[in-house]
Amino acid sequence: xxxxxxxxxxxxxxxxxxxxxxxxxxxxxxxxxxxxxxxxxxxxxxxxxxxxxxxxxxxxxxxxxxxxxxxxxxxxxxxxxxxxxxxxxxxxxxxxxxxxxxxxxxxxxxxxxxxxxxxxxxxxxxxxxxxxxxxxxxxxxxxxxxxxxxxxxxxxxxxxxxxxxxxxxxxxxxxxxxxxxxxxxxxxxxxxxxxxxxxxxxxxxxxxxxxxxxxxxxxxxxxx
DNA sequence: GCGACAG
DNA sequence: ATCTTGTCGC
Numbered sequence: 001x002x003x004x005x006x007x008x009x010x011x012x013x014x015x016x017x018x019x020x021x022x023x024x025x026x027x028x029x030x031x032x033x034x035x036x037x038x039x040x041x042x043x044x045x046x047x048x049x050x051x052x053x054x055x056x057x058x059x060x061x062x063x064x065x066x067x068x069x070x071x072x073x074x075x076x077x078x079x080x081x082x083x084x085x086x087x088x089x090x091x092x093x094x095x096x097x098x099x100x101x102x103x104x105x106x107x108x109x110x111x112x113x114x115x116x117x118x119x120x121x122x123x124x125x126x127x128x129x130x131x132x133x134x135x136x137x138x139x140x141x142x143x144x145x146x147x148x149x150x151x152x153x154x155x156x157x158x159x160x161x162x163x164x165x166x167x168x169x170x171x172x173x174x175x176x177x178x179x180x181x182x183x184x185x186x187x188x189x190x191x192x193x194x195x196x197x198x199x200x201x202x203x204x205x206x207x208x209x210x211x212x213x214x215x216x217x218x219x220x221x222x223x224x
Numbered sequence: 225g226c227g228a229c230a231g
Numbered sequence: 232a233t234c235t236t237g238t239c240g241c
Contacts (some may be wrong), residue, residue, distance in 0.1 A: 043231070045232050081232075082229035089231075111230050121230070142230045231232050
């Protein structure tokens with residue numbers, strides 16, 4: 001990646017420019033190898049948001065048993081602004097990945113992929129940075145129009161923007177609010193939704209993300 | 225100018 | 232995201 005894109009102390013205008021430049025590099029078609037390790041990524045906060053906690057939990061596929069997990073606590077340097085989430089959470093997430101020994105074959109990130117105003121949600125940003133296939137798993141909508149999917153687990157409807165399908169609104173549990181799945185990098189909409197559904201066993205969120213979610217939000221429980 | 229708005 | 236108990240439903 002270009003040197004200019006390796007900084008995180010940017011203002012909104014600069015961040016916007018970075019997003020537009022990086023969005024051109026996002027691959028929206030399947031380009032995955034054999035998937036043996038899936039990483040779930042999520043962040044939590046402490047001290048009223050002044051500290052960001054990023055968690056990565058890697059699970060084996062198939063089986064979804066935990067292989068490894070890391071947790072990083074980093075000072076927060078960017079405010080939460082819809083559309084600029086990656087600039088707030090990526091520093092901590094990258095710190096968590098540096099502690100990781102495993103090389104995940106697929107990343108499931110809490111947040112959007114290309115279902116973003118400039119097609120660069122956090123899953124795209126992370127997927128590009130680590131050069132890994134990545135999927136955005138959002139718990140709510142940022143952009144796009146959709147029709148509510150059926151009430152049963154597995155049903156989904158397309159998430160559309162300007163006549164183009166950018167993701168899927170997927171029900172991962174019967175009668176529970178659907179997830180907003182979109183490609184992050186090196187994967188298409190259908191495969192992205194497929195992987196999320198295949199990893200959704202016990203909760204609304206796919207196992208790897210659920211585990212990362214719990215690790216990132218648990219206060220003073222466990223050493224790191 | 226008025227809403228919408230990932231975590 | 233986070234502050235927080237009980238409570239309704241499968």
